[in-house]
Amino acid sequence: xxxxxxxxxxxxxxxxxxxxxxxxxxxxxxxxxxxxxxxxxxxxxxxxxxxxxxxxxxxxxxxxxxxxxxxxxxxxxxxxxxxxxxxxxxxxxxxxxxxxxxxxxxxxxxxxxxxxxxxxxxxxxxxxxxxxxxxxxxxxxxxxxxxxxxxxxxxxxxxxxxxxxxxxxxxxxxxxxxxxxxxxxxxxxxxxxxxxxxxxxxxxxxxxxxxxxxxxxxxxxxxxxxxxxxxxxxxxxxxxxxxxxxxxxxxxxxxxxxxxxxxxx
Amino acid sequence: xxxxxxxxxxxxxxxxxxxxxxxxxxxxxxxxxxxxxxxxxxxxxxxxxxxxxxxxxxxxxxxxxxxxxxxxxxxxxxxxxxxxxxxxxxxxxxxxxxxxxxxxxxxxxxxxxxxxxxxxxxxxxxxxxxxxxxxxxxxxxxxxxxxxxxxxxxxxxxxxxxxxxxxxxxxxxxxxxxxxxxxxxxxxxxxxxxxxxxxxxxxxxxxxxxxxxxxxxxxxxxxxxxxxxxxxxxxxxxxxxxxxxxxxxxxxxxxxxxxxxxxxx
Numbered sequence: 001x002x003x004x005x006x007x008x009x010x011x012x013x014x015x016x017x018x019x020x021x022x023x024x025x026x027x028x029x030x031x032x033x034x035x036x037x038x039x040x041x042x043x044x045x046x047x048x049x050x051x052x053x054x055x056x057x058x059x060x061x062x063x064x065x066x067x068x069x070x071x072x073x074x075x076x077x078x079x080x081x082x083x084x085x086x087x088x089x090x091x092x093x094x095x096x097x098x099x100x101x102x103x104x105x106x107x108x109x110x111x112x113x114x115x116x117x118x119x120x121x122x123x124x125x126x127x128x129x130x131x132x133x134x135x136x137x138x139x140x141x142x143x144x145x146x147x148x149x150x151x152x153x154x155x156x157x158x159x160x161x162x163x164x165x166x167x168x169x170x171x172x173x174x175x176x177x178x179x180x181x182x183x184x185x186x187x188x189x190x191x192x193x194x195x196x197x198x199x200x201x202x203x204x205x206x207x208x209x210x211x212x213x214x215x216x217x218x219x220x221x222x223x224x225x226x227x228x229x230x231x232x233x234x235x236x237x238x239x240x241x242x243x244x245x246x247x248x249x250x251x252x253x254x255x256x257x258x259x260x261x262x263x264x265x
Numbered sequence: 266x267x268x269x270x271x272x273x274x275x276x277x278x279x280x281x282x283x284x285x286x287x288x289x290x291x292x293x294x295x296x297x298x299x300x301x302x303x304x305x306x307x308x309x310x311x312x313x314x315x316x317x318x319x320x321x322x323x324x325x326x327x328x329x330x331x332x333x334x335x336x337x338x339x340x341x342x343x344x345x346x347x348x349x350x351x352x353x354x355x356x357x358x359x360x361x362x363x364x365x366x367x368x369x370x371x372x373x374x375x376x377x378x379x380x381x382x383x384x385x386x387x388x389x390x391x392x393x394x395x396x397x398x399x400x401x402x403x404x405x406x407x408x409x410x411x412x413x414x415x416x417x418x419x420x421x422x423x424x425x426x427x428x429x430x431x432x433x434x435x436x437x438x439x440x441x442x443x444x445x446x447x448x449x450x451x452x453x454x455x456x457x458x459x460x461x462x463x464x465x466x467x468x469x470x471x472x473x474x475x476x477x478x479x480x481x482x483x484x485x486x487x488x489x490x491x492x493x494x495x496x497x498x499x500x501x502x503x504x505x506x507x508x509x510x511x512x513x514x515x516x517x518x519x520x521x522x523x524x525x526x527x528x529x530x
């Protein structure tokens with residue numbers, strides 16, 4: 001419990017900064033919706049001249065696309081980028097702190113097992129993510145209700161919003177495994193930013209060219225908001241994939257961490 | 266010269282990983298081009314008439330992905346994101362890592378002046394950034410010619426790469442300027458990353474609506490746009506001018522601040 005409290009206190013400030021930043025991004029994006037819906041009206045009129053077959057071939061459901069949920073599923077990609085960076089930085093940072101700050105001998109000579117150290121760290125990170133998601137969810141819902149007066153499907157809205165939590169869980173475990181695998185991690189940000197942006201770019205690129213297979217390489221694709229919008233459910237196989245991935249990464253983090261040599265000084 | 270070589274050596278592992286990353290990205294990206302050819306005239310027509318927001322939503326930015334350069338333009342946007350992450354991170358860590366790793370005293374007691382140390386470090390960072398630009402330029406040329414067959418792309422890819430280099434150098438100096446200003450060495454990469462993310466989000470918002478055009482001047486991600494280059498307009502002179510000014514200011518800040526400030530030991 002002491003360790004949990006200590007870890008949590010350590011990440012609290014950055015968690016609050018991240019949560020507020022994500023809330024700010026959300027507010028900015030949602031405040032652009034009125035402009036968007038005006039432009040969407042003109043597109044709707046234009047598309048009336050197009051043959052149905054073409055639109056179907058494009059998998060282009062115009063009504064869904066121009067609604068607040070369509071807009072939301074677009075901006076959500078960027079919100080989840082911010083969330084993923086937070087989670088990976090958190091995971092890498094929390095699991096490597098002793099090594100970076102050369103306090104490993106202090107902590108590891110305490111009468112606690114390495115498993116319990118890992119558990120406290122993971123729980124602290126988990127709490128931080130829950131705080132972020134609570135802040136995000138309330139802001140996003142509030143903003144959506146403010147900008148869209150006609151109402152929308154709340155089920156889909158919450159499903160998309162909740163995928164932030166799942167994406168963060170995946171990147172948290174990616175961060176933790178990275179930290180325990182690199183023997184002397186000196187800096188958290190370069191490796192975390194590089195990894196998250198690489199996955200983000202793979203996702204955006206596979207979307208731009210419509211290549212589904214490429215999507216399996218990136219966690220951002222597992223909870224693709226466009227898919228949720230169209231099918232009104234999570235993609236079941238990707239959901240299982242994400243779950244297995246998180247469990248595997250966490251278990252291997254425990255295994256590696258309990259056995260690894262820890263460099264001091 | 267010793268410091269310069271030492272810095273190159275210190276980063277060789279990370280540089281190797283980045284080079285591999287760029288190569289994989291360029292080749293696997295362009296290899297998808299074959300599958301995209303002949304998307305059809307009506308599709309392009311649809312894309313051209315689409316309002317800005319929806320184009321941004323689909324991630325196409327008025328590029329014709331059925332032409333080799335249009336397709337490369339999409340890839341280029343993502344190359345810029347990745348390589349600016351690298352540039353801003355190396356810029357901020359190359360100065361701050363001495364204090365982070367507690368090696369500042371070792372370095373500063375050597376018979377060299379601080380400006381000399383800064384010059385060596387900035388050169389080492391610039392060399393690495395340039396190596397990545399060259400790798401991206403050569404591999405892009407090879408990949409575009411290999412996958413697209415005939416056509417004349419040399420001039421455009423050269424302009425793309427020069428633009429990429431310009432942005433890399435800009436972010437490098439932003440990073441080093443921040444590292445020189447920040448007293449706490451751990452805050453420098455965090456602040457640099459925050460600026461990178463902030464300008465990236467501004468760029469996305471500027472893409473979404475016409476009302477936010479003035480924002481294009483404050484985000485480097487709008488300085489080099491793929492459609493301008495492909496249409497033969499190159500890079501707008503004002504952005505080159507702006508970049509030169511910003512780079513000079515940040516280099517001046519780096520020298521001025523780092524020369525005078527107390528080091529964190």
